[in-house]
Structures are given as structure tokens and as C-alpha cells.
Amino acid sequence: MSKPRLSRSALAGSELLPARPEGTGIVHLGLGNFHRAHQAVYTAAALAQDGGSWGILGVANRSRAVADALLAQDLLYGVVEISPSGSRVSVPGAHTGVLVAAQDPAAVTAAIADPNVRIVTVTVTEHGYTFSPKTGDLNLESAAVQKDLHQNEAPTTTVGQLAGALTIRARTHRAPITVASCDNLLGNGRRTAALVRQFLEHTGADDVIDWSADSVTFPNSMVDRIVPSSSDLYDAQSTARLGAADGIAVPAEPFSMWVMEDSFCAGRPRWEAGGAVFAADVEPYESMKVRLLNGTHSLIAYLGALDGRPTIPESIGRPFVEVAARAVLVVEYLPTVPVPDGVDIEDYIAQLFVRWSNSALGHKTAQVGSDGSAKLSQRIPIPALYHLKRGVAPHCLSLTLAAYLCCVCPPEGFDPGPHAGSMTDPARQRLAGLAASAASGEHFVRSVVEHGDILPVELARFPEFITRTAELVDTIVRHGPMAAAVEAANSTLSTGADGSGTTLD
Known part of the structure; x- marks a missing residue:
């Protein structure tokens, strides 16, 4: 016997029936x-x-x-x-x-x-x-x-x-x-x-x-x-x-x-x-969320999609994805975040990985990775410039941009897979035009920064960021996302946010 359509009358007498708003x-x-x-x-x-x-x-x-x-x-x-x-x-x-x-x-x-x-x-x-x-x-x-x-x-x-x-x-x-x-x-x-x-x-x-x-x-x-x-x-x-x-x-x-x-x-x-x-000041909470959660989430989605993983839990379950996620979060994003008073940042980070691992939820990589042209403009620039101005290369932020480009504007002859192909992005056509006129991978990445309307042109002042991103695009294409993620994570962990080197527990 089919159930009646959900309505107030169908829920009459149920504890789940909500009160009707008065206006x-x-x-x-x-x-x-x-x-x-x-x-x-x-x-x-x-x-x-x-x-x-x-x-x-x-x-x-x-x-x-x-x-x-x-x-x-x-x-x-x-x-x-x-x-x-x-x-x-x-x-x-x-x-x-x-x-x-x-x-x-x-x-x-x-x-x-x-x-x-x-x-x-x-x-x-x-x-x-x-x-x-x-x-x-x-x-x-x-x-x-x-x-x-x-x-x-x-x-x-x-x-x-x-x-x-x-x-x-x-x-x-x-x-x-x-x-x-x-x-x-x-x-x-x-x-x-x-x-x-x-x-x-x-x-x-x-x-x-x-x-x-x-x-x-x-x-x-x-x-x-x-x-x-x-x-x-x-x-x-x-x-x-x-x-x-x-x-x-x-x-x-x-x-x-x-x-x-x-x-x-x-x-x-x-x-x-x-x-x-x-709270009197919300911006520390915003920075914490947009960078630590959203920024890392984007990297997980791009790497996972390129690795053929349909969901975020399956992606973070891949050891190379988790290593890259921890590296970008702890070494490259966290130093740029003013932690709000009363927030235990270690507990917050631990909770993020538990949330991303919620296998029952099945959050799709294609959903998280969509509209990256708008999302990454809020996530990458400030942290990347923070490190670049201190003479430190943000390898995993370059990896994020490289993986995004491979998902939404894959180089000729490279198949990013169905999950990357399902990502929607208003910049796809614009990026394809830049790729078609680029003389090299590095030229393409520079064009994206200078003319792609995704990232601020100020990043183009740092050729090491352009070059590193192009190298990682090439590594993804030639050797796959695992090789690029391991390479970037090792470089980040060996250098550290202050140039002195670090390790993750």
C-alpha cells in the first residue's frame, strides 16, 4: 500500500509535525x-x-x-x-x-x-x-x-x-x-x-x-x-x-x-x-572554515576525482590523499588562520578528518569540485601570497590549482575520468580558450593567473608559483595524481611554513 504524500495532515498527531509560522x-x-x-x-x-x-x-x-x-x-x-x-x-x-x-x-x-x-x-x-x-x-x-x-x-x-x-x-x-x-x-x-x-x-x-x-x-x-x-x-x-x-x-x-x-x-x-x-568578530571563524575545511576539501575532491573516486570518504581513505590534505591544511593553510578564542584547533582539525571520512554520507567529489573557479579565488590567494612573500613555495596550494586545472581543463590527450568530467564550472570554456592558445604548460598556467579571472594577478609576480603549478600538472598527466600528491606533500613537509621543515604526527 502506497504512503500518502508528505503534508501537515499526513503528520497530524506526530511529534515530528512542526508548528506553522505565523508570518x-x-x-x-x-x-x-x-x-x-x-x-x-x-x-x-x-x-x-x-x-x-x-x-x-x-x-x-x-x-x-x-x-x-x-x-x-x-x-x-x-x-x-x-x-x-x-x-x-x-x-x-x-x-x-x-x-x-x-x-x-x-x-x-x-x-x-x-x-x-x-x-x-x-x-x-x-x-x-x-x-x-x-x-x-x-x-x-x-x-x-x-x-x-x-x-x-x-x-x-x-x-x-x-x-x-x-x-x-x-x-x-x-x-x-x-x-x-x-x-x-x-x-x-x-x-x-x-x-x-x-x-x-x-x-x-x-x-x-x-x-x-x-x-x-x-x-x-x-x-x-x-x-x-x-x-x-x-x-x-x-x-x-x-x-x-x-x-x-x-x-x-x-x-x-x-x-x-x-x-x-x-x-x-x-x-x-x-x-x-x-560573536563580535566572525572573520577568524570564516578564515578557519574557508581555508581549513573548504580549501582542503577542494584538494581532496580534485585528487579523489582524478584517482577515480566518486565520493569524499573514498578519496580521503586513499593514503596519498590524506597525506596531501594534512600537508596543505597544517603547513600551508593553518599559519594564515587567526584561530578564534575558545577553539581547540587540534580538536577542530581531528573533527574535520572524521567528517570527511563519514562513509554513510557519500558526499560526491563532483559536487565538492564544481564551481572551482569561484571557490578557489576565496581559498588559495591569501595563503599562497603569505608563503610566497616569505620566500617559501606553497607546494600543496600549487597542487590544488594543478589538480583543479586537470579536472576542468585537462591537457590534450589526458582523460581526467568521469567524476572530474561531471564537475560543472562556468570557467570551462574560458580556460579551454586559454589552453588552446598556450605555447606550453607553464604558459597556460600563467595565462590562467593573468587572464582566467580566477586568481588575482598579483600571484603572477611569483614565477615559482607558476612554474611549480605547471610541473604538477605535468606530473598528474604523466604519472597520475598519486605521484603529484606525494611529490607536493613531501616538498611541503620538508620545507615547512617557515622554511625550517616540519613533520606531521
Whole structure:
């Protein structure tokens, strides 16, 4: 006998039935798995404790699939927390509606401009902020940005939507609002504020800029939870636990962390009920996460994919991948991270390797490795420049770039395998053009740094970084990822962050 579709009536009488939000106080841009397993879960915990009108209007970017499925399930879905010891299912129930930006961009702007909305949260990935990796400023070469700048309504970029909605608010009811970026950008609140301001400057909206100074806040935040892609397996687990058919269950690891500046000018939910932390300075947490977790995660994904491994646990289970991961994390990333007060960094690092080894989770290398052109611009430059300016070659950071290039723009005649081939990246075509015109591997790497819009041109001032990256590309192509990883890790461990040599326990 088939189970009824997941709905509030199907869960009637169940301890898993969440309270219905009393209103919509939050608009969230980016209705992907991460949001539904992170911010929505924290908001549901706050609503369960205090009630209130902090429901979330979720905005999908392009696809109607999740939006339609949510509507068909009374805006409910299961979050399946997975570990080797078993799984548990919860139902957040924090959403009050959904929109699809590509189909109705004007509705998105209007929703953010609604005076009842007091917070906008954002998870659109690094690529979604339309900034130039070279300068960090609004990318005026983007056709989408130019279109938004020269039309008066219905912007389609995230920055354009925010700027358009703030313009309406400033020129009508003038109610304050907070814009909270939850993406892996260092200083994500400050970065979002700068991009929105630049957009407003280009549209001549000085009055909106003046109003925003006192009526809009952009707190920095750090978010952390591994959330793999959905699958029928997780839908089945959620369905079995709920007793109702769930077609959009979200898998997630048990670990979750959210650190924010408490700068919400129009109020906020008590996210502390879900375990959120509020700190005066979030940037140390951001640096720790973006470099130690995300940066190392990227290297694991690229090496694993090139080695034919479909998942992160299978990749980190390869001894050469673990050695390279520890080398880049401890020797090259860690010296550039200001460890937050109260954080036991050795425990944090040990926990990272436990999380990456969660075989029950099955996080795919293709998912983690996708969009590297946007991700690596946040992860490699500052640590690489830190070491290069001290006369120390960051071999494993060069390995990260080399492995990325072999995955998304493999040299002629080299097959990176199906998992690398499945990685999506907006820079693929651009990189292919650079490769086609390059006279050598080193020339290609230099072109990537100077013209690829991935890394800052400043790195090109250090020929040793260019040369080392090209050498490691060549090693991957000729001898495979294991040989390149062992070579880079040994070089890093023998040199050390300060040039004196080091070993890992």
C-alpha cells in the first residue's frame, strides 16, 4: 500500500509535525539543499521555542523542481542526518512560500521590499555575487550585471535584486532590513554591502545609499555543514521514518555550525535555540572554515576525482590523499588562520578528518569540485601570497590549482575520468580558450593567473608559483595524481611554513 504524500495532515498527531509560522519575516535567496538543511533548521528551532512571524519565503534561482515539490508537500521535507551509526529525520517546516527568480524576477524584488520582511538571507554560492576575482569589485563586464544596471525593474542578479529592493524600501515605507550572506566569502557581509553599494552608485541612487547607512545592516557570518546531493535513498529513509512519501528529503551530516555578528537592525529569530553562536568578530571563524575545511576539501575532491573516486570518504581513505590534505591544511593553510578564542584547533582539525571520512554520507567529489573557479579565488590567494612573500613555495596550494586545472581543463590527450568530467564550472570554456592558445604548460598556467579571472594577478609576480603549478600538472598527466600528491606533500613537509621543515604526527 502506497504512503500518502508528505503534508501537515499526513503528520497530524506526530511529534515530528512542526508548528506553522505565523508570518513571513525572512526572504531567502537560494533554495538549495544547504539552506534547507542549515538556516531553515535553525529558524525552525527558533520558531519552535518562541513562535512568531519569522517564516521563510524561499527563492529558487532557476529550477522549479524543488519549488513545485515543496508546494506539493505543504512546504515540508525531511532532513536526514546521516552517520555510520545510523540516521535520524527531522522536519523543519519553516517555509511559508516559494518563488522562482528566473520566472518572476519582479516578484522577488517586491518580496524583499515588503515592509513585513525584516531579514534577507543568501546562499547563492560564491559565483552568485557577480564580482570580479581580479578586483573583488562588481563585475561590470558581466552581461547580467549590465542588464540589471540599465533596466528599472525585475533585476536578475542577486546584487541587483538586493539593490532594487532597497531602492523601493528607501523611496516608500523606509522600514529597516538586514541582509545576511551565508556563503563562503571572507567578510561575506562586508563584501555584500560593498557590492550592493557599487551597484547603487552606478545607478545614481545616492538617496538609497544615504538611507541604507542607518537602515540596512550586513552582518558577517560563517556557516558550516556538509550537505550532499539528494537521492532516492534519502527520500526512502525519510519516507520510512515519517510514514508519508517525501520526494525532496535533504541529507546532511550531524555536525552544524552558524556564527554571526549580532547586527540585525530590524530584529531576528532566536537562532540560539538551534545552537547558533553570536560573536563580535566572525572573520577568524570564516578564515578557519574557508581555508581549513573548504580549501582542503577542494584538494581532496580534485585528487579523489582524478584517482577515480566518486565520493569524499573514498578519496580521503586513499593514503596519498590524506597525506596531501594534512600537508596543505597544517603547513600551508593553518599559519594564515587567526584561530578564534575558545577553539581547540587540534580538536577542530581531528573533527574535520572524521567528517570527511563519514562513509554513510557519500558526499560526491563532483559536487565538492564544481564551481572551482569561484571557490578557489576565496581559498588559495591569501595563503599562497603569505608563503610566497616569505620566500617559501606553497607546494600543496600549487597542487590544488594543478589538480583543479586537470579536472576542468585537462591537457590534450589526458582523460581526467568521469567524476572530474561531471564537475560543472562556468570557467570551462574560458580556460579551454586559454589552453588552446598556450605555447606550453607553464604558459597556460600563467595565462590562467593573468587572464582566467580566477586568481588575482598579483600571484603572477611569483614565477615559482607558476612554474611549480605547471610541473604538477605535468606530473598528474604523466604519472597520475598519486605521484603529484606525494611529490607536493613531501616538498611541503620538508620545507615547512617557515622554511625550517616540519613533520606531521
